[in-house]
Amino acid sequence: MRPCLVGIGGAGGNILKQFLQSQDVNLIGHQFGEHLAYGEVKGLWLESATQDTQRQDYYGSLAQGQYPPYLICHGNVGDSSDTRKYVSETYGFDLKAPGFDRRAEYLKGIFEVFEFDSKLKDICLKEFKSDENPLSGYMWRVGVRPFTIISIGKSSKRTGDRADSVLESGSGNISSISSLSRGLIKVPKIRGGNGSSSSKLCDSILFVASLGGGTGTGFINPITSYVRTEEPIFPIFALGILTEKGTDKRQAKEGQRDLGAVIAMYDLLTKKSGKGIDGLILVDNEILLQRFEGNYSSMDACIYSALKPLLDLRNYPGDQLQDDSPAIRRVFWEVDESNDNDKEKNGAQERSDGAKENLLPPILVPCYHTQPDYAGDEPELVEGALGKPGSIFPLGEDGRLFPCDPTKADRALVFTRGFFSTKGIKDAVQKRTGLPNNKIMVYRKLGDSKTEDMLILLRNPYGGAPGEHERQGTLEWRLYDIISESIKYIENNEKNILGFQSYKEPTKDKLRAYFYGENCLRDELYNCLDRLEKGERPVFLRPLSIFEDGGLVPVASASCKQETDVMGSAGLRDLVKEELKEILRSEDCKRRIKEILQS
């Protein structure tokens, strides 16, 4: 697979640096041809804090055509933008906020108002023509999309049209936006937008972000939603790094960061197949912290090394296509054959009325081990990655990068670099995890001659037995810990959560309803704890939103009403009809139809 790596926020940018290290000769900063990173991946850093981009010299501005690039998320929103003014005056959110102070709900709120406030949509469309959301639309269209094969696909013309319309935008900031966009829109053409070098474009997206911050956690879903409007099955993965315990460098308390992480994981893992990401790879910084004694560069380097077997392009002869991104995506979503005794697989649940709920994205835990090629064979590598049988605590002594019990995984994707037989790998993994052969996927790369390594992605390694949340070293235990901390933070910090800076009263009401209302986040987190105690999965089930009803009038529990997932085909038909009627009635739709007719 050749993903486009999108590092979001400070931590995302630091980790991405490792992945984008040049594999080429350094000619005093000059690069003939394309920048070469390991696995020929491409990448960019999305950041909201302009000052952070100025304090470093690794990334260059995408606006100036530099590579590796950074992109300021709100780069196309002018200081006097009408949209910005409306959002600020109505909700108290600042679209050009230089960071989000570890508040996942802030960014979640910003994106939701664009989704649900029809008046804002109109203002935004008027100002930005092509985008209903000036942040995510901009990041996708100008930042990520040009690096992916989608840029040469069926929808490239549509995007070209969008880009043109941005250039023709009649906003008050036309000069800055136009000049910026012109420079940026060149990028896809330079990097193969003409289709001549499509093989070098990325076949998937891998977001890299810290869970627990503001920027990193908040941008993944909105960008994914944009991608999904063009390509519902384009592979999108996310690598989320859970922050360490205790107070961090920025004095953000554990509870606050845990709440950010829980909101982020919650939102990522409750978007159904085709609407959100295809898998969340979890890394626990607490484990890396213990292993590297707080050396953050080494911790970042470890994450990079662990993913190298996944990115390596030197497949065994005849195996070239087995690990392309669509194939990996397929395995991530793969569901077992129906079995009456086992009605719960990979987030697919059968309800009491017999209707099936859509699949939810899986959690993947990376386990990595490397050793000199003379040090042993497959069993040693597997043991190095997954730990010795029965030993799951203390953490950091084996290759698991997130607490889990490997025997609970429902699939294992094994990526190796070295010379191994498939059978040897399968036997070793089967012995350690107890998984049947058909649930162990092996992807062999030729690797180098000095060392051999193995990355095992364990899919959903949790659930199945009650009380596991009390057993140290399990995934249930770690999730239980951060969810409990989040609940504590919600309960003890109402003023801190709702009284943030310039929130307007309607926003406070919505946030109050989201955090403290009936059937809202706090209640749902208690339900999550129940599920963890009982050993049920998935942990996160019910999508929650802050502004779902769209109005400015405060509504308590209604804003968190459960999505109607379970319905027969007749119900679905009615729902689609209603939705279509709603769309056709909207001003935006009428205006668009008018434009089409005029053109």
Place this chain on the structure above:
Amino acid sequence: MNLLGYEISETYLLVGLVILLLLGRIFHLMYLRMIESIVRKTADSDFDFKDLMKSLHISQGSNFNLIMIFSWSLFFVAVAFLYFLTPDIFPQWNYFKFPQVASWEGGFAVMGMAVLIPGLFVSLFVPRAYSYYLIHRILKEKVILIPALLLASISCSINLGTIYPATDPFLWNLGYVMVFAALALMIAPIFVGFLEEWRK
């Protein structure tokens, strides 16, 4: 000729360069065969050698490729200048056999181009071999030295051609050592790759 305190004929030294080149070729072929043998033992199904070559292929980067193409081109020029610029080594075949060119101020450049053009043809194909090796970044950074060594060697040879019929054995020796070092560096990725496989 006195090289490092030993009396060694220049012709033998040229043979040394040729042997090094041949060793590079032999190591490369042996490396591929060793890999093939290991992969065959562990592969799930039969495969063609071409498939293996395809699987082994890895991009080394535009800068690296450019340096290697440039280096191999310069290598042929440096050897030609070292051995064929003055009549000291091969009196029958040398630059001074063409008095019109030799007495012209752009004569060295003409000779350089005359070697460079066929050399470039070879240079376009030889560096492809590197795409089958995982070259460590430290070794990759060292290849920047190769053009510098070769250019320095060419400078020594030009100096010898300019002062001819006077001679300077030190300059010739220095020029040779630099060509040899450059060739060793050019072959190093192949040699290292071979050693790592052979060690198994």
